[in-house]
Amino acid sequence: LAKTTQPISMDSYEGQEVNITCSHNNIATNDYITWYQQFPSQGPRFIIQGYKTKVTNEVASLFIPADRKSSTLSLPRVSLSDTAVYYCLVYSGGYQKVTFGTGTKLQVIP
Amino acid sequence: EAGVTQSPTHLIKTRGQQATLRCSPISGHTSVYWYQQALGLGLQFLLWYDEGEERNRGNFPPRFSGRQFPNYSSELNVNALELEDSALYLCASSRSGVGNEQFFGPGTRLTVL
Numbered sequence: 764l765a766k767t768t769q770p771i772s773m774d775s776y777e778g779q780e781v782n783i784t785c786s787h788n789n790i791a792t793n794d795y796i797t798w799y800q801q802f803p804s805q806g807p808r809f810i811i812q813g814y815k816t817k818v819t820n821e822v823a824s825l826f827i828p829a830d831r832k833s834s835t836l837s838l839p840r841v842s843l844s845d846t847a848v849y850y851c852l853v854y855s856g857g858y859q860k861v862t863f864g865t866g867t868k869l870q871v872i873p
Numbered sequence: 874e875a876g877v878t879q880s881p882t883h884l885i886k887t888r889g890q891q892a893t894l895r896c897s898p899i900s901g902h903t904s905v906y907w908y909q910q911a912l913g914l915g916l917q918f919l920l921w922y923d924e925g926e927e928r929n930r931g932n933f934p935p936r937f938s939g940r941q942f943p944n945y946s947s948e949l950n951v952n953a954l955e956l957e958d959s960a961l962y963l964c965a966s967s968r969s970g971v972g973n974e975q976f977f978g979p980g981t982r983l984t985v986l
Contacts, residue, residue, distance in 0.1 A: 797974070804980075805977075805979065806963050806977025806978050806979055807963075850915065850916065866916075
């Protein structure tokens with residue numbers, strides 16, 4: 764199983780770019796990397812998903828190096844409403860267990 | 874398009890009782906996932922159903938069980954409740970297949986007294 768590791772928490776000022784890195788040393792060839800955002804007392808919400816190199820959407824970018832043992836979620840110009848917990852998710856080995864990371868609590872400061 | 878719905882919103886039980894939680898996936902989704910999130914902790918994978926069958930389960934005791942119905946809705950049953958079962962139980966659905974985006978419901982808050 765691909766275990767994931769993220770920083771427990773991060774602080775950032777409004778308007779700054781935030782990069783959150785997730786380590787997944789045992790990622791398998793067919794695994795996808797997905798990031799979710801969760802606000803208190805709500806279910807997580809999909810942010811972005813990728814397999815290799817770089818993926819960008821209207822919300823974030825996801826950078827995955829060639830060895831795929833880590834990935835970085837990049838949030839451009841964060842605002843107070845981006846304060847949330849961010850989870851890195853790796854789909855392990857086809858139809859095996861879905862593993863969430865420990866989550867990174869991002870606090871955006873005015 | 875209606876999202877994932879879960880019922881009840883809150884559930885209070887006492888130790889030793891049984892709890893039943895329900896989930897209705899988004900129309901067209903055949904996969905349903907169950908997660909447990911204890912207060913202040915991350916999401917722990919519980920169960921995955923697809924096309925009516927249990928595909929995998931997390932590291933939870935057998936008293937956590939469930940099923941998926943022909944209309945793809947799902948039930949999570951927790952028998953012999955223990956205090957540490959108190960948590961937010963989240964259900965998610967997705968299209969069948971690996972790597973598809975999971976859409977989460979609002980959760981059921983289970984409190985065991």
